[in-house]
Amino acid sequence: MDTYFAPNVQKNIESRKGKERQTTINEAYKKELREKACMTITDWMYDAAIPFNIVNYSSFKKMLDLVGQYGIGLKGPSYHEVRVPFLKKAVDSVANDYIKSCETEWAKYGCSLMADGWTDKRHMTLINFLVNSPKGSIFIKSVDASDYAKTGEKIFQLLDRFVERVGEATVVQVVTDSVSNNVLAGKLLEAKRSHLYWTPCDAHCVNLILEDIGELPDFKATLKKVMSVNTYIYVRPDMVNMLSASGCERNWSVFEQIHSKKRKQRLNDLVFVKYNRALKLWYDARDKIDLISLTDIDDSNEWLMGKMDGESDNEEDELIFEGDDLTWDVVARASGAEEPEYCTRGKTLHP
Incomplete structure (x- = not known):
């Protein structure tokens, strides 16, 4: 009875192995294709200095879905289309x-x-x-x-x-x-x-x-120091633009x-x-x-905050070698390589 009804085990095994190999190849191909696509997207973000957190927008995910539905050959919007009809x-x-x-x-x-x-x-x-x-x-x-x-x-x-x-x-x-x-x-x-x-x-x-x-005496001296920092920032246009865009002042x-x-x-x-x-x-x-x-508050804009998510605010405290207690702060002080103090126009340095 097995001759007529039992499946050919060897053939089934070989067929299954073939399908598994094909699946593995497809997964590897898709993984490589996705990496190329993501690399192209991120290159565009780097070129245009677009904040990294835009990938969390629901509209970004919707855009990718619609591009995938269209398939190969999608022609993106032209400069005129972005400025006039689509706007x-x-x-x-x-x-x-x-x-x-x-x-x-x-x-x-x-x-x-x-x-x-x-x-x-x-x-x-x-x-x-x-x-x-x-x-x-x-x-x-x-x-x-x-x-x-x-x-x-x-x-x-x-x-x-x-x-x-x-x-x-x-x-x-x-x-x-x-x-x-x-x-x-x-x-x-x-x-x-x-x-x-x-x-x-x-x-x-x-x-x-x-x-x-x-204007109260207890606060006026502190505010005067804060204003010196404000002066330092406002004589540097690039820094003003950076702080304005990051929400530190109304832009x-x-x-x-x-x-x-x-x-x-x-x-x-x-x-x-x-x-x-x-x-x-x-x-x-x-x-x-x-x-x-x-x-x-969204502070994940790496272009403006000057650091990546998870990075320490105090880089001097970072260890030079894992398992050792030597930090960059110690090296900077020993070599005299610490950054100099910056002064505003209204401040005079005294020896």
Whole structure:
């Protein structure tokens, strides 16, 4: 019976071995192909100085999936396509999806219109307008308000125009900083629209409080030393750019460019897409991110932080040889190779 019904064991074994060899070859080929693809991606990142943490973005993974679905021969977007048609589609996508859903929340619960202003290095007064609601915040527009900021009446006209744009029935609060012109504008706005309240910005109030604290004798000497470090940084443009981009100070360079370039609409569109997508990502991750905890701040940008994840902040404490207690700090002090002290223009070295 075995002659007719029992399988040919030897043939099955050889067939199985053949399939295993084929699987092993395929896995090795895919591994090599993946390594080449990843190497090409990372080379592009190195060339363009793109932060390494972009690989954690869900949009990055989605991009790879769609490229894989397309298969061989995908032609990437051209320079023109990135700047014009795809940017327009991105604007439409943000406006029709995220902002429409926010507008529904505004109608239910109301919203706050926020005006965040500052003066750039060319003494232009720029104001970013945002709207906040339980659904999150959205960026509306960046405005060159140089002609408006001189009087409270002008600021009132600007704020009133944006209240109309967002919708008078939905705006219940307008938030600005507490400079005198804005205070007057807030009062005029409340007089015209009785259901609306003007509120000074908490952050600006805290800044004013801290400035007053800094004038106290116990703190003034320490702040003077801090200002010497600030001077050291600001006489070095490259360092200013590095710190600005890493979040150590507010980086308004993008918004300044909007008002200094001829192609204002395209730059406005780019900022509109960028910041609203970022605000949506922040809102979507609200249950995962502690808004107070500093440990959730993204400091994984190796291009800006100057070190890789897991590296020690104090390289002098690193051992020269494993199993020995000799550190680079000891060698530096013994050889006199320690880095010299840097001084600001206002500091004099004494022997």
